[in-house]
Structures are given as structure tokens and as C-alpha cells.
Amino acid sequence: MKNAELAKLFEHVADVLAVLGENVFRVNAYKKIARTLDEMPGDIEALAKTESLEDVPGIGKASAEKIGEYLRTGKVREFEDIFGQVPAGVMEIMRIPTVGPKTVAILWNEGGVNSLEKLKAKIEDGSLIGLPGIGAKKLEKIKENMAFLATSAGRIRIGEALPIAVELVEFLKSVKDVKNAQYCGSLRRGKETIGDVDIAVAAEETFAAAINEALRKHQVVAQIIQSGPSKTSFRTSAGLQVDVRIVPPESFGAAVQYFTGSKEHNVRVREIAVKKGLKINEWGVFKVKGEKEERIGGATEEEIYDAIGLATVPPEMREDRGEVEWAIEQGTSTSGGRIESELERFVSKLPQRIPSGNSAADAIHRQYRPEILRLLDIGYSKYLPKVRWVDMGNSNQELVDAFEAALVGIFDPPLNSQKLMRLSVAEDLISRYGAQQLYKEAQNATDWVSCDNAGARARALKSIPKGKRGVYLFKAGSSGWTQQQLGYIGKAAVGKAGSSDIRYRIKDHFDDESRADNFPDKFLQLLRSFVMRESPQCYAIELVELADIRGDLHMHTVASDGVCSIEEMVAECKRRGYQYCAITDHSKSQFQANGLKVDRLMDHIKAIHAVAKEAERSGILVLAGSEVDILADGSLDYEDDVLAKLDWVVASPHAALTQESDAATQRLVRAAANPHVCVIGHPTGRIVPSRRGLEPDMQKVIFAAARNGIALEINANCYRLDLRDTHVKMAVDANVPICINTDAHGIPDFDQMIYGVLTARRGWATAAHILNARPLAEFKSWLKGRKEAAAW
DNA sequence: GCCGTTTTCGGCCCGACTGTTTTCAGTCG
Ligand SMILES: Nc1nc2c(ncn2[C@H]2C[C@H](O)[C@@H](COP(=O)(O)OP(=O)(O)OP(=O)(O)O)O2)c(=O)[nH]1
Ligand SMILES: [Mg+2]
Ligand SMILES: [Mg+2]
Ligand SMILES: [Zn+2]
Numbered sequence: 001m002k003n004a005e006l007a008k009l010f011e012h013v014a015d016v017l018a019v020l021g022e023n024v025f026r027v028n029a030y031k032k033i034a035r036t037l038d039e040m041p042g043d044i045e046a047l048a049k050t051e052s053l054e055d056v057p058g059i060g061k062a063s064a065e066k067i068g069e070y071l072r073t074g075k076v077r078e079f080e081d082i083f084g085q086v087p088a089g090v091m092e093i094m095r096i097p098t099v100g101p102k103t104v105a106i107l108w109n110e111g112g113v114n115s116l117e118k119l120k121a122k123i124e125d126g127s128l129i130g131l132p133g134i135g136a137k138k139l140e141k142i143k144e145n146m147a148f149l150a151t152s153a154g155r156i157r158i159g160e161a162l163p164i165a166v167e168l169v170e171f172l173k174s175v176k177d178v179k180n181a182q183y184c185g186s187l188r189r190g191k192e193t194i195g196d197v198d199i200a201v202a203a204e205e206t207f208a209a210a211i212n213e214a215l216r217k218h219q220v221v222a223q224i225i226q227s228g229p230s231k232t233s234f235r236t237s238a239g240l241q242v243d244v245r246i247v248p249p250e251s252f253g254a255a256v257q258y259f260t261g262s263k264e265h266n267v268r269v270r271e272i273a274v275k276k277g278l279k280i281n282e283w284g285v286f287k288v289k290g291e292k293e294e295r296i297g298g299a300t301e302e303e304i305y306d307a308i309g310l311a312t313v314p315p316e317m318r319e320d321r322g323e324v325e326w327a328i329e330q331g332t333s334t335s336g337g338r339i340e341s342e343l344e345r346f347v348s349k350l351p352q353r354i355p356s357g358n359s360a361a362d363a364i365h366r367q368y369r370p371e372i373l374r375l376l377d378i379g380y381s382k383y384l385p386k387v388r389w390v391d392m393g394n395s396n397q398e399l400v401d402a403f404e405a406a407l408v409g410i411f412d413p414p415l416n417s418q419k420l421m422r423l424s425v426a427e428d429l430i431s432r433y434g435a436q437q438l439y440k441e442a443q444n445a446t447d448w449v450s451c452d453n454a455g456a457r458a459r460a461l462k463s464i465p466k467g468k469r470g471v472y473l474f475k476a477g478s479s480g481w482t483q484q485q486l487g488y489i490g491k492a493a494v495g496k497a498g499s500s501d502i503r504y505r506i507k508d509h510f511d512d513e514s515r516a517d518n519f520p521d522k523f524l525q526l527l528r529s530f531v532m533r534e535s536p537q538c539y540a541i542e543l544v545e546l547a548d549i550r551g552d553l554h555m556h557t558v559a560s561d562g563v564c565s566i567e568e569m570v571a572e573c574k575r576r577g578y579q580y581c582a583i584t585d586h587s588k589s590q591f592q593a594n595g596l597k598v599d600r601l602m603d604h605i606k607a608i609h610a611v612a613k614e615a616e617r618s619g620i621l622v623l624a625g626s627e628v629d630i631l632a633d634g635s636l637d638y639e640d641d642v643l644a645k646l647d648w649v650v651a652s653p654h655a656a657l658t659q660e661s662d663a664a665t666q667r668l669v670r671a672a673a674n675p676h677v678c679v680i681g682h683p684t685g686r687i688v689p690s691r692r693g694l695e696p697d698m699q700k701v702i703f704a705a706a707r708n709g710i711a712l713e714i715n716a717n718c719y720r721l722d723l724r725d726t727h728v729k730m731a732v733d734a735n736v737p738i739c740i741n742t743d744a745h746g747i748p749d750f751d752q753m754i755y756g757v758l759t760a761r762r763g764w765a766t767a768a769h770i771l772n773a774r775p776l777a778e779f780k781s782w783l784k785g786r787k788e789a790a791a792w
Numbered sequence: 793g794c795c796g797t798t799t800t801c802g803g804c805c806c807g808a809c810t811g812t813t814t815t816c817a818g819t820c821g
Binding site: 259 | 794804813817
């Protein structure tokens with residue numbers, strides 16, 4: 001997979017261009033593309049073959065071409081030229097903290113510095129002092145910071161960061177006059193790796209200095225990076241950076257929201273605020289009235305999201321992966337409705353006859369547009385109380401589309417149904433066939449196809465040749481397209497589309513010729529038909545929680561490489577209140593882990609069943625299982641007749657983890673097809689952060705799991721977290737059951753469960769998606785289904 | 793460079809801390 005190297009390429013070119021003084025927005029555009037490529041769950045090369053990269057949000061014509069060029073030739077000529085302008089040694093300098101592109105440019109152009117070594121030497125001989133903006137202090141800092149060069153190893157696993165953060169938060173809460181403290185940043189979002197620890201503190205302004213002082217004296221503080229009245233950053237002796245932000249209690253919610261991020265999420269949220277005449281920062285939400293600002297909230301996170309009409313987004317979802325659109329769609333329920341009278345009043349103002357000719361029609365369109373939007377706001381918030389209109393172009397898109405199409409369809413012939421038709425696609429079709437398949441079907445059936453999105457449609461209108469027709473896929477239902485579903489086919493992939501269950505075809509409504517004459521009537525009728533509809537129940541999402549977990553279905557004992565007996569592991573599960581668990585020691589090929597040969601396995605099953613019998617009385621179901629190795633070709637490490645003797649089969653890959661993507665896909669798909677398998681354990685075999693593991697076409701693996709009715713594991717151990725967050729989202733979208741297992745080898749390992757839960761939450765999983773969140777009876781019935789499949 | 797209901801130009805989130813800037817740029821969160 002070339003995603004990572006392409007991401008690096010764009011990241012690097014962004015840095016080099018910044019040194020060359022290029023427009024910062026272009027630099028940021030490249031950085032955004034780098035992030036997109038890095039986080040893309042599928043293979044960019046496969047995507048480029050089947051779909052247009054231009055439809056990926058953030059990637060335009062220019063970059064799509066460059067990516068294509070790279071995939072063909074392994075190079076981007078324009079980038080090579082750019083790299084040629086700045087020696088590699090110069091770029092190394094930018095890895096020093098506090099040294100950014102401007103400083104690099106000056107050191108290089110005016111100071112003749114072209115490597116880290118030269119920089120060191122020139123700082124020593126004093127020849128750099130006097131360069132523009134560079135003095136003794138700055139150079140001293142640079143010299144110190146050369147010990148902290150940015151490296152990819154700079155991130156630590158969440159399991160290592162969390163305990164440190166919790167302890168620091170406890171300490172801060174114990175400091176006098178501290179009202180509240182909360183860790184934020186990537187840690188609160190539950191990311192698998194953590195760059196630094198971010199903590200927000202609530203305290204009256206007058207106490208901030210004292211709190212800062214107490215913090216600076218804390219024993220873990222090895223080096224203060226910076227410290228001002230509201231913000232202190234330091235490094236611990238272990239080299240971990242900690243950022244602490246102190247704000248007054250009335251700003252605590254705003255500060256937590258800001259500090260939790262992600263950056264990309266914050267930017268989206270703040271952009272929405274701007275469009276609504278508001279301003280959001282870490283101090284609160286403000287109404288902007290010319291020069292003056294009026295504070296309207298900030299004590300809680302809810303106040304922030306509420307102010308802009310968004311549902312509060314769970315921290316783990318805040319990655320700008322569609323959650324903003326989701327939150328708009330959920331909305332808040334505030335304004336009451338006066339729909340009928342408003343409606344009548346508005347409609348009575350509409351002209352009885354639409355003038356012919358585009359310019360006159362345009363003028364009317366412009367004149368009424370704000371009124372329509374305002375009306376929709378009122379109408380929607382009353383009849384669909386959880387869905388609230390937020391400014392332009394978002395969740396009520398289909399409603400706006402409907403009305404605007406009504407207007408435009410009459411005013412503006414080119415945008416009517418002759419060329420472009422909306423095709424609603426129901427959720428069950430998507431889960432049955434997969435979005436890609438539907439898209440391809442549509443492609444075969446028509447001349448042009450896209451998913452639902454204003455920009456895409458606008459382009460479509462231009463690109464559809466005269467006399468041809470196009471279709472755009474609109475996802476009916478509550479959740480909108482996801483990137484995974486469309487495989488980044490359309491801009492809507494980030495979630496522009498979809499909200500209520502309105503299914504609408506422009507064609508159906510506006511094909512009759514006489515429509516223009518009784519337009520107001522028609523319009524009213526249409527509007528009623530939408531807003532009077534039964535409102536769907538949509539509550540803000542309840543993601544799975546640690547307390548929902550009712551069992552652990554992957555653990556080891558002394559029989560293989562664990563350190564506890566069956567009894568000890570079961571007792572711990574019981575202690576945790578689990579209703580079921582599975583003992584799954586390694587299979588025979590895992591000889592280095594003392595994997596069990598068949599005869600030992602048979603004895604082990606007996607031993608587990610003996611413990612199970614005891615355990616049953618104390619109310620916990622114990623399954624005799626195995627973690628069966630998936631061999632390189634996808635076959636399993638035990639024969640089927642052996643597998644049939646087990647109550648529970650986790651099949652996981654352990655060796656040959658560097659095989660080609662296609663081989664990996666086949667391997668996992670084949671394993672998933674074995675009817676004895678219950679769940680695929682740590683499907684990629686990756687190790688965080690260093691080993692990439694298998695890179696299968698995860699969509700195919702997930703479909704295979706769906707076809708065969710098996711589950712996929714989130715291995716909760718913070719060294720694995722496999723499935724990873726983006727893969728979880730794909731599994732959730734496909735409705736494949738997910739097991740969150742600790743893979744415990746000893747008692748403390750059970751504590752890893754939380755990291756699996758956080759990863760599940762990052763994939764938008766609710767308890768309903770998690771197999772081991774089901775009550776015992778339900779779990780048993782699922783298992784029975786599996787056993788029947790195996791017997792059949 | 794990307795994007796779009798102000799649509800092919802013109803805007804792109806917002807603020808703290810530091811140093812050397814006599815009024816704010818650079819870097820970072
Ligand atoms: N509005 C806004 N907020 C930002 C920006 N940069 C960072 N933040 C906020 C959101 C981040 O989650 C939070 C903490 O910054 P960090 O650099 O520590 O990032 P984060 O913790 O998300 O990831 P990390 O694991 O530390 O690399 O500060 C920015 O440019 N604008
Ligand atoms: Mg952080
Ligand atoms: Mg930070
Ligand atoms: Zn295991």
C-alpha cells in the first residue's frame with residue numbers, strides 16, 4: 001500500500017514549499033491531503049484505479065493528477081523540482097522544536113546553514129546573531145532543542161499515556177483553588193497513540209499564577225517549555241510533553257472543547273460558528289455584533305455545540321470523519337414552530353405566475369431564497385425536533401434541494417430532471433450489496449453517476465454531455481454516506497448527504513409542463529408533504545461503554561503462553577461481573593508460544609469444561625476455545641474435526657504478516673469462510689506503533705465476515721488495537737458484529753479492555769454492534785447460530 | 793491548492809507565548 005509514502009510525500013512538499021515562502025493555504029492544502037492519505041482505510045492505488053481521486057474531499061484536480069503520476073512512475077516531477085530547490089540538510093533543521101519554515105529560510109538563505117551540524121557550529125561561533133529576527137535567546141533555545149528532534153517515535157501508546165495523565169489530573173485537582181481538571185487532546189479522543197498530554201484546568205483567574213507555580217514544582221516536570229498566565233507546557237523526565245491550560249470555570253467547557261480537538265474538528269465547528277455570526281474560541285461562544293462581542297456560553301461543552309445547532313459530539317468521534325454532518329443532522333431542538341401561518345404568509349407573497357426567461361426567474365429565485373431557508377428552519381425544528389437547520393448547505397439539504405429544485409426546476413431549465421436525477425438508495429440495499437456495488441450498477445445504467453452533493457451535482461451539470469442523463473445516488477435514511485461505503489467516491493463521502501427519510505425524485509414532481517402556472521399551490525403542497533411527515537426518532541448516539549461489556553472472549557492460560565490457570569482467569573472474569581468468557585490458548589503452529597498439539601488440546605478442553613461446570617453455578621459461562629492460527633494460505637491450524645470439538649474459535653494471523661495485500665485479503669476471507677470460526681482475532685496482526693501487519697482490502701474481509709455471519713475482533717491490548725478505528729467504522733457500517741477482547745495473558749491484562757472500547761467508540765460503535773455487550777441469552781443464541789452453521 | 797446555495801473568485805479558525813518586532817511575526821496548541 002502506497003498510502004503512507006504518498007502521505008509523507010505531500011507532508012514533505014508542504015514543508016519545503018513553506019520554507020520557499022509559498023502561500024500558506026497551498027501549504028495547508030497539501031498537509032490536509034497528507035492527513036487524508038494517511039488515515040484512508042483503503043488502498044489509494046486500488047481507489048485510483050476504480051474511482052476519481054478528485055472526489056476525495058480536499059483533493060482537487062491538481063493533486064489527483066499528481067497522485068496518479070506518483071502511482072504510475074513513483075515520482076511527481078513538479079515535486080522533484082521543488083525538492084531540488086532546497087537541500088535535504090536544510091529541511092532537517094525544521095525538525096527542531098520552535099524552528100519553523102520562516103526560521104529555516106533565514107538560517108539557510110542569510111546564514112548559510114544547510115545542515116544540523118553546520119547550525120550547531122554556527123551557533124557556537126556566534127555568526128548567526130544579527131540575522132533578521134534572530135537573537136541570542138532564540139539561538140540558545142534552538143541549541144537546547146536540538147536534543148528533542150521530532151521523530152516518528154515521538155508518540156506513545158495510549159496505554160502508557162493514560163495512567164500518567166490520570167495521575168496528573170488528580171494532582172491538579174488537589175491543588176488549592178482548582179475547581180476542575182480534565183485530560184483532553186488525543187487521549188480523551190481515545191486515539192491509539194498520543195503525541196502529548198493535554199489538560200484543561202478550571203480556576204478563577206486570580207489563582208492561575210499560584211496553580212502554575214504548584215505545577216512547575218511537581219516532581220515529574222523535567223523542563224519547562226513555556227509558561228504564561230493561562231498556559232504552561234513542560235516535558236517530563238521521560239520526555240513526554242504535557243500542555244496545561246488554565247481558564248475560569250465559566251470557560252471550562254469551551255476550553256475542554258478546544259483542547260479535545262481534533263484540530264480538524266475544531267476548524268469545522270468554528271467555521272460553522274462564523275457562518276452563523278458567532279465566534280468560538282477556548283474562552284467561550286460569542287455573538288459578533290460589528291466591533292462588539294457578546295458572550296453567550298462556554299461553561300460546558302454542550303453550550304458550545306448547542307450554540308451552533310449541533311448535537312454534542314462524543315470526543316472519540318471528533319476527527320472530522322463525518323461527525324460534524326452527523327451532529328448537524330441530529331441538531332438541537334430549540335425553536336418552536338409557527339409553520340402554518342408562516343407558510344401561508346410566505347406563499348401568499350409568491351407570484352402566481354413565474355415569468356419566463358432565465359434572468360427574471362433568477363431574480364425571483366434570489367429574492368425568495370432567504371425566506372425559504374428561514375421557513376425551513378422553523379418548519380423543520382418543529383416537526384423534526386432533533387433536526388435543526390443550520391445555515392447553508394447541510395443536513396436539511398434534501399429539503400432545500402426539494403424546494404430549490406421546485407424553484408430552479410421552473411426557473412432554470414438546465415437544472416431540471418432532463419439531465420440529472422436523484423436516486424434514493426435505502427440502507428438495507430447498501431448493507432446487502434455494498435455501496436461500491438450499487439455505484440457500479442448505477443454506472444452501468446446511466447451516462448454519469450455521482451453521490452449526493454451539491455458540488456458534485458454542479459460539476460455533473462457541466463460534464464454531462466448534451467442529450468445524456470445522469471444519476472446521483474442519495475442515501476436515504478439517517479446516517480448519510482460514509483467514506484468507507486463509497487470508497488471515497490464522492491465528496492458526500494464525508495457525510496454531506498442524508499438526513500430524514502424523505503425520498504425524493506426531482507423527476508417525479510416536475511415533469512409536467514403546466515407546473516409553472518399554479519406554482520404556489522404546488523409548492524405549498526410539497527412543503528406540507530415534507531414537514532408534516534412523522535418525525536423520525538433520532539437521538540444523539542450512545543456509543544458503547546466499558547460498563548456495557550459482559551464478557552471477554554479471548555484469553556490465554558499457562559497451557560500456552562499465559563501466566564495464570566484456567567481457574568484464575570475465570571475467577572477474574574467473574575470478579576469483573578462478566579457473564580461469559582472463553583479460554584483460547586494458542587494452536588500447534590505457535591510453538592514459540594507453547595501452542596497446543598491436538599492431544600494436549602483435547603485434555604485442555606476437558607480441563608476447561610471441568611472449570612466451566614463449577615463456574616456455571618456462580619453464574620458465568622466458560623467456553624472451551626482456541627486461538628487458532630490462520631496460516632499464510634488462509635487455512636486453519638487445526639483440522640475441522642478438531643475445531644468441531646471447541647465451543648469457541650478465535651482465528652488469528654500470527655506469522656507471514658508481510659505478505660502482499662491480495663494474499664492477505666484471500667487469507668482472511670478464506671479463514672472467515674470456515675464455518676467453525678466464530679471471530680477473526682487481531683485481523684491485521686499489527687503492533688502499535690511499529691509493525692504495520694497485514695494490509696488486506698478490509699472492505700472485502702468485512703463483507704466476507706458479513707456473508708459468513710462471523711464476528712471481527714477489536715483486540716483491546718494497546719499494543720494491538722486491531723481492528724483499528726477506521727476499520728471498526730467500516731464493520732459498523734456493514735453491521736458485522738464486533739468482539740472487544742483483551743487477549744489477556746495474565747490478570748492485569750484485563751484492564752486493557754478500555755482501550756478496545758475507546759477504539760470501538762472511535763468507530764462509532766454502539767453497544768448493539770458489540771457481540772460481547774449482549775446479554776448472556778442473546779450471546780448464547782448467536783453462538784447457537786454459529787454452531788448450526790458449522791454442523792450444516 | 794481547494795471549495796462552493798454570494799459558485800470560477802476570493803476566502804480559508806482562533807488564540808497563547810516568546811522574542812526583539814518599537815508594534816508584531818513566528819511557532820505552536
Ligand atoms: N482551533 C484549533 N485548535 C487546535 C489547533 N491545534 C491544536 N488544537 C487543539 C486541538 C487539539 O486536539 C488540542 C491539542 O493539541 P495537540 O497538538 O496536543 O494535538 P492532539 O492532542 O489532538 O494530538 P497529539 O496526540 O497530541 O499529537 O489543541 C489549531 O490549529 N486550531
Ligand atoms: Mg495532544
Ligand atoms: Mg498538546
Ligand atoms: Zn491471543
